[in-house]
Amino acid sequence: MGEVPDNAQVHLLNADLHSHSTVSDGTLQPEALAQRAADRGVELWALTDHDALAGQARAREAALDLGLAWLTGTEVSVTFAGETVHVIGLGFDADNPDLIAGLATTRGGRLQRAREMADSLGRAGIPGALDGALSYVEDPQAVTRTHFARFLVDRGICSDAHEVFRRFLNEGKPGFVPHRWARLGDAVKWITGAGGMAVVAHPARCRFSPTAEFALFSEFVAHGGRGVEVMVSAHNDLERRRFADIALEFDLHASRGSDFHDPVESRCDLGSLPDLPGTLRPVWQALAPRIQGLRDQALSRSA
Ligand code: AMP
Ligand code: MN
Ligand code: MN
Ligand code: MN
Numbered sequence: 001m002g003e004v005p006d007n008a009q010v011h012l013l014n015a016d017l018h019s020h021s022t023v024s025d026g027t028l029q030p031e032a033l034a035q036r037a038a039d040r041g042v043e044l045w046a047l048t049d050h051d052a053l054a055g056q057a058r059a060r061e062a063a064l065d066l067g068l069a070w071l072t073g074t075e076v077s078v079t080f081a082g083e084t085v086h087v088i089g090l091g092f093d094a095d096n097p098d099l100i101a102g103l104a105t106t107r108g109g110r111l112q113r114a115r116e117m118a119d120s121l122g123r124a125g126i127p128g129a130l131d132g133a134l135s136y137v138e139d140p141q142a143v144t145r146t147h148f149a150r151f152l153v154d155r156g157i158c159s160d161a162h163e164v165f166r167r168f169l170n171e172g173k174p175g176f177v178p179h180r181w182a183r184l185g186d187a188v189k190w191i192t193g194a195g196g197m198a199v200v201a202h203p204a205r206c207r208f209s210p211t212a213e214f215a216l217f218s219e220f221v222a223h224g225g226r227g228v229e230v231m232v233s234a235h236n237d238l239e240r241r242r243f244a245d246i247a248l249e250f251d252l253h254a255s256r257g258s259d260f261h262d263p264v265e266s267r268c269d270l271g272s273l274p275d276l277p278g279t280l281r282p283v284w285q286a287l288a289p290r291i292q293g294l295r296d297q298a299l300s301r302s303a
Contacts, residue, residue: 011276015044015284017073017090018201018232018257019270021059022138024049024075025146027262033270034062036263042271044284044291046073048088048257051107052142056094060292069294071287075201076191077106077181080219081212084179085200087187087220088229088255090283091290092196102190106182107141114143116177117169121148124174126157145169146261161265184216188223197287199227199255203246204239217250227283231256231276233268244277254280 020026021033028036030047037045045068047059056072063070071091078085092099118130132151137143149164158164168175182190191198200220208216217228229235230243231254247254254276258268276282284291 010285011278011280011282013043013282013284014041014271015256015282016042016258016260016271016273017044017046017071017199017255017283018048018075018088018229019046019260020049020075021047021055023047023052023055024142025137025144025261027265030055030058031062033260034059034066034068036260037063037270038066038068040269040271042068044069044071044294045270046071046090046257048073048075048090050075050142050144051077051103051110052139053094053100053103054139064293067293067295070292071284071290072196074103074191076103076187078184078187079179079181080184080216081208083206083208083212084181085184085206085216086202087184087191087225088199088201088227088257089187089191089194089196090199090227090255091287092191092194094194096190096194099190099194102182102186106187109179109181110143111140113177113179114140114148117145117148117175120177121168121175124168126152126155126168126175129175148175184219185223188220188225192224195290197227197253197283198223198225199229199253199283200225201229202232202234202259203228203243204235217246217252221250221252225252226286227253227255229257230254230280231273233257233259233266233273240274244280247280253283253286255283 021030074089076087121129133147136147149161152164188198
């Protein structure tokens with residue numbers, strides 16, 4: 001474990017703290033993801049599978065073998081004010097029983113929801129979607145809408161995942177099934193109780209009114225949340241600036257992550273985003289004691 005120097009260069013570290021493996025809805029195994037991150041110049045990496053920790057030990061071993069600094073990670077599905085919000089957890093103890101149990105409960109509803117989604121798609125004239133989606137997933141309990149999207153694309157029903165979501169899987173479309181995920185306060189408590197930092201993932205993806213967005217960040221902070229993703233593939237330049245302002249307004253640390261899922265599907269590759277603005281405090285500065293395999297010179301060097 002190393003110390004992160006408190007200097008102006010820290011935000012230049014090539015950190016990628018948001019990615020998915022075959023444990024959730026990514027298509028690369030944790031080892032292949034670690035290799036791809038290292039090949040693309042990532043200096044600090046986290047695997048953040050949806051509601052799951054099953055890839056953490058493999059990710060750690062692969063990263064440390066490659067000389068790639070590493071943090072534990074997950075992306076928790078939350079329902080807040082009737083909308084789905086994703087909360088990234090970083091730098092926690094992956095053996096914490098409350099975190100493990102909380103994530104198990106959160107993923108517990110996925111298979112039943114998938115059955116209902118498949119029934120709904122069947123009524124829309126698309127049979128076989130449950131078996132189809134499950135054929136892309138390692139653990140049936142981890143099934144996501146992404147797996148349905150892959151099935152519909154491979155069947156030739158849509159040309160890419162974005163078309164699938166637009167026509168079938170977004171709210172109000174035939175394959176959408178409303179679902180209640182974890183509560184915001186519970187997700188933050190599981191992460192912080194395990195010694196980690198809770199970070200609001202890609203907040204621009206939530207279609208909140210300004211009032212609901214203010215409530216989200218106020219409650220998040222009140223529960224002990226300390227970070228927000230600013231530099232993430234889902235955000236355009238305007239949104240990056242807007243959430244940089246939110247980070248300053250709510251005194252949050254800022255995070256950076258590609259949300260990489262697959263070499264073809266993902267428009268943003270590992271480690272390829274712009275640096276965080278120098279005005280923000282990176283999450284990895286606060287998480288320094290939790291980073292494994294950290295080399296001080298990587299953090300203190302000038303760009
Ligand atoms: P779920 O947690 O089952 O609701 O699935 C959510 C996942 O679907 C996200 O983690 C993304 O990987 C993926 N997703 C959501 N919206 C889109 C979209 N418009 N295009 C492609 N993938 C999407
Ligand atoms: Mn995903
Ligand atoms: Mn997400
Ligand atoms: Mn993600």
